[in-house]
Amino acid sequence: MDMRETFVAGTTAILDEDPRTALVLADISAAAFEPVRERHPDRVLNVGIRESLLVGVAGGLAQTGLRPIAHSYAPFLVERAFEQIKLDFGNQDGHGVLVSVGASYDNAQAGRSHHAPGDVALIDTLPGWEVRVPGHPDEVDPLLRHAVGGDGSVYLRLSTRSNDGAHAGTDGRLVPLRTGHRAVVVAVGPMLSAVLAATVGLDVTVAYTNTVRPFDAAGLRELAGATGDTVILVEPYLAGTSARVVDDALLDRPHRTLGLGVRRVDLHRFGTPADHDDAHGLTPDALRHAIAGFLLPR
Secondary structure, three states, X not given: OOHHHHHHHHHHHHHHHOOOEEEEEOOOOOOOOHHHHHHOOOOEEEOOOOHHHHHHHHHHHHHOOOEEEEEEEHHHHHHHOHHHHHHHHHHOXXXXXXXXXXXXXXXXXXXXXXXXXXXXXXXXXXXXOEEEOOOOHHHHHHHHHHHHHOOOOEEEEOOOOOOOOOOOOOOOOOEEEEOOOOOEEEEEHHHHHHHHXXXXXXXXXXXXXXXXXXXXXXHHHHHHHOOOOEEEEEEEEEOOOOHHHHHHHOOOOOOEEEEEEEOOOOOOOOOOXXXXXXXXXXXXXXXXXXXXHHOOOX
């Protein structure tokens, strides 16, 4: 199963198991959830193509003591309904789980309305949110259950892109997968496979994470200390989104940081996800060129 299918199966099981949970939809994935909606019509709600209402209803359910899961495409769930996230969850001190699909440009051919490279940066303006970015379908269900079983606010960002395997659990720690001396390269979510391919033969540590908020500052300090405090972030959304947390983690130490990810441009062309990877420098060859260039003597 891909990440979306894993999410549907996991959420269906959670709704059957836990009467405290609820699911709010805005048509996206509604057909897949129809069987569980028939079993729990009071806790599976489809508000139609009204994303602000989607988040508002989820926020209201949170006020009643339910644990809501709100689901849609990333640009509709986060960008279009951002005010409701800020007010109906944040300002009202409500908590729930937002689960998106579409990532930065998984559905590239649908046009700019379906692209959301700025979603994590937007969520990052709000206090207290946990942000999970699984890199493989096998990471989705543990992260989902951990999110729903907690009592805070969580953004779970799903993608059609996937690494070759699962490499992290729910504890949020950086997982070193390759050891070197000149830099630590942090690969976030589904960027890991490209980063591993890009760094073959380079004298760098590669560490993986599916949790960017809260960021594993202690783990980064340890890994960076062995690499001259040179850090390269490779994120599947806006480049440099996590640069500030790296700077905070290494505040007391001179360090260098390079943020790689989706460039801050509107290409006005859509094509395929692979076309966007190429345009934003996120192919293994382009990543290798950027990483190697950053490591040149200065």
